[in-house]
Every structure is written in structure tokens, then in C-alpha cells.
Amino acid sequence: MELERKIEILAESAKYDVSCSSSGVENNTRQGTVGSTAVSGICHSFTPDGRCVSLLKLLFTNACIFDCHYCINRKSNAIPRATFTPQEVADLTMDFYMRNYIEGLFLSSAIIKNPDYTCELLIKTLKILREEKGFRGYIHVKAIPGADEKLIEELGFLADRMSVNVELPSRESLKLLAPDKDPFDLYKPMKQITTVKKEQEFLPAVRRGPSFVPAGQSTQMIIGASPESDRSIVKISENLYQKYQLKRVYYSAYIPVNQDNLLPAVTTEPPLLREHRLYQADWLLRFYKFTADEILSEDRPNFNLYLDPKANWAVQNYQRFPVDVQTASYDQLLRVPGIGPKSAQNIVKARKYYRLHLTDLKKLGIVIKRAQYFIACNHETPAGLIKDPEWIITSLISSKQYEVLKKHNTQSTSEQLTLFDVERFEHAKSR
Secondary structure, X not given: OOHHHHHHHHHHHHOOOOOOOOOOOOEOOOOOOEOOEOOOOOOOEEOOOOOEEOEEEEEOEOOOOOOOOOOOOOOOOOOOOOXXXXXXXXXXXXXXXXXXXXXXXXXXXXXXXXXXXHHHHHHHHHHHHHHHOOEOOEEEEEOOOOOOHHHHHHHHOOOOEEEOOOEOOOHHHHHHHOOOOOHHHHHHHHHHHHHHHHHHHHOOHHHOOOOOOOOOEEEEEEEOOOOOOHHHHHHHHHHHHHXXXXXXXXXXXXXXXXXXXXXXOOOOOOOHHHHHHHHHHHHHHHHOOOOHHHHOOOOOOOOOOOOOHHHHHHHHOHHHOOEEOOOOOHHHHHOOOOOOHHHXXXXXXXXXXXXXXXXXXXXXXOOHHHHOOOEEEOOEOOOOOOOOHHHHHHHHOOHHHHHXXXXXXXXXXXXXXXXXXXXXXXXXXXX
């Protein structure tokens, strides 16, 4: 098969994987080597689904031995198949880099023959790049679940970041929709990567040698292929961050590609707005010191898709407001819609030197349009505002914004419950 045809097939197959980010590693060029990475990250081009990256994004092969119901590359699908050689991927990466098209490589793979064989092919590819071609640019590679621990470790010393996709939010859904996969195999590499990184950190600097996955690890969950609630997804993400020190959890709105009675119909639109709300909730977990139980509760397990999670929390906990910006702690300020980490820091610094007034807040980076319902300043509150939570909700969502959100909302709260035939799903699980 011609190389151009392989690229066409395998680049197309890779677009469903969003678990790539080039931030978090510093690695400068040395004499005799090519390429570099920067902590500031790389964002120069766009994937077909609109995400901004500048990585050559490929599957090594889409000839998979597994038959996962949700995957376009499942072995039972009649689609064109292709497999690169390690030399071809290495040559492509260097060619694209030298043309200034990319600054790194994102390499994933279906499982060909068995996990060990697949992992060995990825190792060979990265060795050609690192050792023969002297490539020092960013490399994100997928850990292959089920591969031998020694192979995973060898792969980790060649890559900047590794990802192990949990794929579906719960083990029950994985067992039903990916019956060939063992959930234990998915989490085992995560634990190994965490353990090796911790062991390396405790070594004296002179003994550390090459860095093991210096940019950390990430994962991806497919959203909308199985009927988990938003709360259960957020709680799983929280657990992954705490247990495995993940850098990112990526959420991918399920795009129906297979006709299957256990999946949403192929005419179903991807739940893009739900995906967006999950990313916002994820941000609250990582940077705003929220817990999953605060973001969503058992009696309200799904997002209000027309209101971002932070504003929704504030409205539901309106008894905690207004927060006085002159006296509130940094953590309290972070809970106010319209105040982020940077503006909260600005407030804490500014009030050391002078008494704040409402007119000062916009200069400190506060989004007054959102924050005005939840703040006070020296016991003074913005005049003329109605302090009714229901009224605040309608004010936070302008008519223009509502129409935009409605257009992109392919999965409302009620639809999340009825999108699936729950009885059929439960029956399949019990078999």
C-alpha cells in the first residue's frame, strides 16, 4: 500500500482520540539533535473536529484484534485497514517537522496480534526517532494495556507524555461494550507509571538518568456511549486525579459510528455541550478546589446544560452569598462566579494596601456581569439587583446565549436518561 494511502486511513482513524496535549515539559535541543519542547505548550494547527494542536497525530495501525462496540476500528467493521512500519512513522515525523508543519508526535495504535507485539513496534518507532534521528521534540504515546511492565517502562523513557484511556466511565459499561478488554489491564499501566515516576523523584539527581514520562500521564473517557450520570463521571475523574496524579482527563463526546443495539442510534448528534460542561467541572476540580460532591449531588446528578457548573453551584448555594471581597479568603473568592485564580490573587494583593470599592473590582479582572449577584465590598452591594436565585439564572443566560446553547445542546438533562433503552442495557448486563 502506498504511504499516502496509509496516512489517509490512519490519520482519519486517529481523529476520535482527543487525549493529547503538549504542555508540561521542557526539553531543549542539544548539539547533534533536532527539535525541542517548551513548557508553554504547542498550539499551532487544528484537527478536523476543531481542537487546536500541532502534533502529527497518527494510529500506528487500525487493524485491531478487539471488537469494541463503540470503536470505528473494531475488527468486525468492514473498513480499510493499514499498518505503518516504525521507519515510516519516524520518517514522516521528521519530514513534517523539518517543513515546520508540526512540533511533535502523537502516536496511538490499535492492538495488532497482541499487546506486547504492538508495544514493541511503538518502542522501535520511538527509538528510531530519539536515537537514530536525534529527535528531541515532544512525543505523546499511548501505553498499551496488557503489555508487559518492562515494555511499558521502556516506552515511558522514550516519550514525554503517556496516556492510558479508560475509554468508558464505568467498568460495567466497559465489560458490556468492550467484552474483549479486561478493566484491570487498563488501570494497571496507570499505576505503574505513577509508581515509576515517584521512585525516580526520590533518587538523587546524579542517579536519575533519563526522565520517565516527564510531562506525566493523561486519559480519555467517551461520553454518551453509555448511560452513566454526569456526577458519576466527575467522581471517577476526581478519583483518577487523586490516585494516579493525572495531568488531564479528556472527555470525548461519542460520535455514533456503528449501528449497534447497545449504542445510541447513528443519527444521534454528539453531546458536545455536555462534553463542554464536563471540561468546566474538571477545571473546578483541578484549579478551584471543588469536590465532585459539591459540583453535582445525588438528587441532582446531571448538569444544568444552560448554566456553567460554577454558576449553577453558586445559585444552588445562594445562602453562602454575598461574599465580601474585602475580607473573604482566597478559597472563598474562588467560589464566586466571575472570579478566577488570577483575579482572586489580585484582590488579595490589592486589599493589603488600600480599602477596595466596587468601582475597583473590574480593574482587578473580575467579570462584573457575573459576579455582581454574589459579591459585596465593605458591606456594600451593587444597587438595583434582584436577589432571587431564579431571576439570577435568567439574567446569567442572555436570550442570545440561550439560543446558541440550545442550538448546540444535543443532549438535555431528560434526554440523557432516555437516550438509551435502559431496560435493554440492564438486561444485557445481567446476561
